[in-house]
Amino acid sequence: MTPRAPSRRLGHTIHRLGAVASTQGEAAALAACGASEGTVVTATHQSAGRGRRGREWLDTPGESLLMSIVLRPRIAPNLAPQLSLVAAVAVVDALATAGVTTTIRWPNDVMVGERKICGMLPEAVTARRGTLDHVILGVGLNVNQRDFPASIRTLATSVRIETGRGHAVEQMLHAILAGLDGWYSHFVDGGLDTLLPAWLERAQGIGRHARAADGREGVAVGLAADGALLLQTDSGETVRVVAGEVTTEVEHAAGH
Secondary structure: OEEOOOOOOOOOEEEEEEEEOOHHHHHHHHHHOOOOOOEEEEEEEEOOOEOHHHOEOOOOOOOEEEEEEEEOOOOOHHHOOHHHHHHHHHHHHHHHHOOOOOEEEOOOEEEEOOEEEEEEEEEEEEOOOOOEEEEEEEEEEEOOOOOOOOOOOOOEOOHHHHHOOOOOHHHHHHHHHHHHHHHHHHHHHHOHHHOHHHHHHOEOOOOOEEEEOOOOEEEEEEEOOOOOEEEEOOOOOEEEEOOOOEEEHHHHHHOO
């Protein structure tokens, strides 16, 4: 465990671990024991890392930034998923300092073109009275991978692949925490409305034709105040997409 400067809201305490089942599980255990907001868990490898919708998150030991952050925002439990939108903005900004230009694919995948470089996973825990007790925000960033398994080679990339050189995982950790510290404060003080312009500036797919997992189609025109993706159908109706995969016209065309 490494103490950090107390002035920082996030990252004041960092637990640096080796191989673990998942940083989400380690952070959850600390949160259950009263760990303060901003406590961070990192690991060199996860044997049971998880992405969105229960997908397995694969990593090569030592090549990824794998971290989970304990957050205790005073918000309603149904707003917890919005924290991954906040984190995505911070990650895009941090990667820009490393020379990598990225965009956000709704709701929170950070992309280089059509290849994913970073993903987010917020997991909320409620108290008995139905209020939000804490959120464990997981961030997985591909940093120093030179290649990926054939099954995901066209779907994933890394900071090293994009820049042609290695990067210190620790440096990327602090760049993301520094950015997230500010954006999270904006979110806690003013809600998602304060982040929507920044998210939209960094988003991909806005203005493209898109298809939701339930079959609804339309042009992605923006985000609702709660973070739902807004699609305008051919009939002019605006519909909300709150969960599931969304395929944009570029991704759809690539499959034909």
